[in-house]
Amino acid sequence: MIISKKCKQHIDSCRFCWMCHHICPIGNATGHERSTARARALGISLVNRGAIELKEIMDNIYECCTCGACNHDCTTGWDPVMFTKEVRLQAALENELPDYINKLVDNCLNCGNAYAKSDISKNLSEKIKNHSNKTDTLLLLGVDARFILPDQAQKAIKVLENAGVLFTVLEDEKPTGWQLDFLIGTTEETKQQMSECAKTLDEFKTIVVYDPNDSKTIKQTFGEYGVKTKAKVVTYTTFLAYLVDNGKLKSKNKDKTVVFQDPYQLSRDLEETDESRKVISSFATLHEMLLNKGETVWAGNILMSQYLPEVIKEVSKRRLYNVKSIGERTVVTASVSEYFALKQVKQNEIEILSIEDLILGKEAD
Ligand code: SF4
Ligand code: SF4
Incomplete structure (x- = not known):
């Protein structure tokens, strides 16, 4: 396996370190040391030294959700996400991907999403048709919301409609490439998907991005691939905060007390923490979650639920336990994927609301 000198340095620094093992959501869910950053580094270094074969560590390479909690915690600045993604790329180039990953990659290449979906629901399709006229502002929904x-x-x-915003939604939205970037990293295919998406974004002045995975990809990862867009890109939560500031989204009541589940793509990668809080505080009394903002703990997602459903359920269950353990009863999400994952847990103690649910109140039902 060809691994860059830079990654080798990070791998060799992590492989005997134990300092961040306690914050890995996957390691905590499986209870296995092997799921954490340092054990992954050890496995890769054994492949590098020819002691084991690449295929022996591939399941472990795909256990990482790339949430970056380890990077964030690392006082010496080593980067397990970087070396994990480089091994995914090498495995793709060496034809060593597990079958369950190959299937998801094929789906992304053939259908534009890992779920092999081509049709969206009739109701959503009708809603989108109401916003088919070209305006300056595009609401980019993303594959998770559109298909799952x-x-x-x-x-x-509906939230943007209620605020009187004029906006367009595309019937045939292009994927941003975040799923391919997660699955196989910096391949030509990933860059092509990003470039095609950027072309459609360039037709608008402002892009409001609903899914934090897409926000991170367009605002940060596009640049790493050398892909550019001329449009102004804002996260959905930043746009909502702007609407609150301008009196276009008005609080009806503040009966609920809630905590907020920071999506790591916003709070760690894009360092956006205040905007969601501004919006939520206008519609509820906001308390803080155990481990919040940059220290947030990932609560699961849809993509990894395709191949690790039980582990992801445990990840979500543990995050709900964090809510319960501080005596809170309602958690608000700003990530469609985390909302899905938390809702998969069979429980009735904690109410799970999306930020749209909170704003719409009874209208959301
Ligand atoms: S990321 Fe930092 S804290 Fe975590 S294993 Fe590597 S060196 Fe240790
Ligand atoms: S990126 Fe997240 S899931 Fe992956 S090793 Fe680090 S803490 Fe664990």
């Missing part, structure tokens, strides 16, 4: 949680996509649209 169309009700949430409709609510995202």
Whole structure:
């Protein structure tokens, strides 16, 4: 396996370190040391030294959700996400991907999403048709909302409608490439998907990005691939905060007390923490979650649920336990994927609301 000198340095620094093992959401969910950053580094270094074969560590390479909690915690600045993604790329180039990953990659290449979906729900399609006229502002829904949680996509649209925003939603939205970037990293195919998406974004002045995975990809990862867009890109939560500031989103009541589940893509990668809080505080009394903002703990997602469903359920269950353990009863999400994952847990003690649910109140039902 060809691994860059830079990554080798990070791998050799992590492989005997134990300092961040306690904050890995996957390691905590499986209870296995092997799921954490340092054990992954040890496995890769054994492949580098020819002691084991690459295929022996591939399941472990795909256990990492790339949430970056380890990087964030690392006082010496080593980067397990970087070397994990480089091994994914090498495995793709050496034809060593596990079958379950190959299938998701093929789906991304053939259908534009890992779930092999081509049709969106009738209700969402009708909603989108109401916004087919070209305006300056595009609401980018993303593959998770469009294909897996169309009700949430409709609510995202409804919130902007209620605020009187003029916006467009595309019937044939291009994927941003975040799923391919997660699955196989910096391949030509990933860059091509990003470039095609950027071309469609360039037709608008402002892009409001609903899914934090897409926000991170367009605002940060595009640049790493040398892909550019001329449009102004704002996260959905930043746009909502702007609407609150301008009196276009008005609080109806503040009966609820809630905590907020920071999506790591916003709070760690884009360092956006205040905007969601501004919005939530206008519609509820906001308390802080155990481990919040940059220290947030990932609560699961849809993509990894495709191949590690039980582990992801445990990840989500543990995050709900964090809510319960500080005596809170309602958690608000700003990530459609985390909303999905938390809702998968069978429980009735904690109410799970999206930020749109909170804003719409009874209208969301
Ligand atoms: S990321 Fe830092 S804290 Fe974590 S294993 Fe590597 S060197 Fe240790
Ligand atoms: S990126 Fe997240 S899931 Fe991956 S090793 Fe680090 S803490 Fe664990």
